[in-house]
Amino acid sequence: MVITPEMADLWLEHCNPETNRILSDTVYERYAKAMARGEWRTTHQGIAFDKEGKLLDGQHRLMAIKISGVSVEMLVIPGCNSETFDVLDSGHRRQAxxxxxxxxxxxxxxxxxxxxxxxxxxxxxxxxxxxxxxxxxxxxxxxxxxxxxxxxxxxxxxxxxxxxxxxxxxxxxxxxxxxxxxxxxxxxxxxxxxxxxxxxxxxxxxxxxxxxxxxxxxxxxxxxxxxxxxxxxxxxxxxxxxQGKLLGTLKTLDGEGVIPVVGTEKFRPK
Incomplete structure (x- = not known):
C-alpha cells in the first residue's frame, strides 16, 4: 500500500511500543534521502504489526517517510506473531x-x-x-x-x-x-x-x-x-x-581458567 507522511506519523505516534529499539538517526536519515531522491524501491521488506496493532518492524522506514515528506509504496503485514520480534532481521539489524x-x-x-x-x-x-x-x-x-x-x-x-x-x-x-x-x-x-x-x-x-x-x-x-x-x-x-586481604602482585597465569568470584560457590553451576 502507499504510505503517506501523515500515515507514518500516526503509526509512529500511536502504534510504536516502548519496547521497540531506539531509533538510529543515521539509518532513517539515509532512508529518507533515498526516498526524497526517488531511489527507494518496493521490496519484501516493509511494515509489520502484531495482532494487537503494535508496530513490530519498520519504524526506521516510517520515520524516513515522515521526514522526507514523500509517500512510499511498501508491503504492510498485519497480525504477525509478536514472539518473532527478537529474531527479526531487517535493513538495520536489531542488537540487544x-x-x-x-x-x-x-x-x-x-x-x-x-x-x-x-x-x-x-x-x-x-x-x-x-x-x-x-x-x-x-x-x-x-x-x-x-x-x-x-x-x-x-x-x-x-x-x-x-x-x-x-x-x-x-x-x-x-x-x-x-x-x-x-x-x-x-x-x-x-x-x-x-x-x-x-x-x-x-x-x-x-x-x-x-x-x-x-x-x-x-x-x-x-x-x-x-x-x-x-x-x-x-x-x-x-x-x-x-576477604580483607592485602595484595602484593596482580597477574594472570597460563591455564588457570576463569577465576570464580568468592561466595558464588553456592549458586554457580557445577
Whole structure:
C-alpha cells in the first residue's frame, strides 16, 4: 500500500511500543534521502504489526517517510506473531543493546553475553578465548539481563571506574553482579569509592593494585581482546578485598581458567 507522511506519523505516534529499539538517526536519515531522491524501491521488506496493532518492524522506514515528506509504496503485514520480534532481521539489524531502554545499555548487553554463558543460560555457545559468547542471540542476551538485574544496578559503578582508571566495564560489571549476590555485597560501596578516587590507600590495597595494573596496561585490558585477562584480574582483586586481604602482585597465569568470584560457590553451576 502507499504510505503517506501523515500515515507514518500516526503509526509512529500511536502504534510504536516502548519496547521497540531506539531509533538510529543515521539509518532513517539515509532512508529518507533515498526516498526524497526517488531511489527507494518496493521490496519484501516493509511494515509489520502484531495482532494487537503494535508496530513490530519498520519504524526506521516510517520515520524516513515522515521526514522526507514523500509517500512510499511498501508491503504492510498485519497480525504477525509478536514472539518473532527478537529474531527479526531487517535493513538495520536489531542488537540487544538497542532494545534495552536503560542507562549503560551497551556495557550491560556485553556483560550479559559473559554472565549468560558462565551460568549456562543457553546452549550451545560460541566462545572467544573460552570466555565471551560471540554469537549469543538477542533473545538470550535479553533473558540474561532479566535474570541478572544486578547488571543494571551495578552498571554506574563499572562506568565510573572506567572513567577514573580505565577498568574494563563489561568484565568489571560481571564481577560486581555476582558479588551482589554474595555475603560480601556490603563491601561493594567501599570497593567502588577506592577504585574511583584512588586516594588514601595502602600500596597493597587490592583496589589500588588493580588501578595501577589497568593504568599500566589499559590499552590491552580495556579492549575486547583482553576480556578474559581483565576479568580474572578484577575477580582476583575483588576476592582479596572481600576477604580483607592485602595484595602484593596482580597477574594472570597460563591455564588457570576463569577465576570464580568468592561466595558464588553456592549458586554457580557445577
Amino acid at each position: 543493546a538497542q532494545l534495552l531502554k536503560i542507562p549503560h545499555r551497551v556495557i550491560v548487553a556485553a556483560a550479559a553475553r559473559i554472565i549468560g554463558q558462565m551460568y549456562r543460560m543457553w546452549d550451545p555457545v560460541t566462545l572467544f578465548d573460552g570466555f565471551y559468547d560471540t554469537k549469543a542471540s538477542t533473545a538470550d542476551i535479553l533473558r540474561a539481563v532479566a535474570a541478572w538485574p544486578e547488571l543494571t544496578t551495578m552498571a554506574p559503578i563499572a562506568a565510573a571506574a572506567y572513567r577514573a582508571a580505565g577498568i574494563n566495564q563489561p568484565t568489571h560489571l560481571v564481577v560486581l553482579a555476582q558479588a551482589s549476590r554474595t555475603e560480601h555485597a556490603d563491601k561493594i560501596e567501599d570497593w567502588a569509592n577506592g577504585l574511583i578516587s584512588g586516594a588514601n590507600m595502602d600500596q597493597k590495597d587490592p583496589r589500588l593494585v588493580l588501578r595501577n595494573r589497568f593504568f599500566r596496561d589499559r590499552v590491552l585490558l580495556g579492549t575486547s581482546a583482553g576480556r578474559r585477562t581483565s576479568y580474572n584480574l578484577i575477580a582476583k582483586s575483588w576476592n582479596s578485598w572481600a
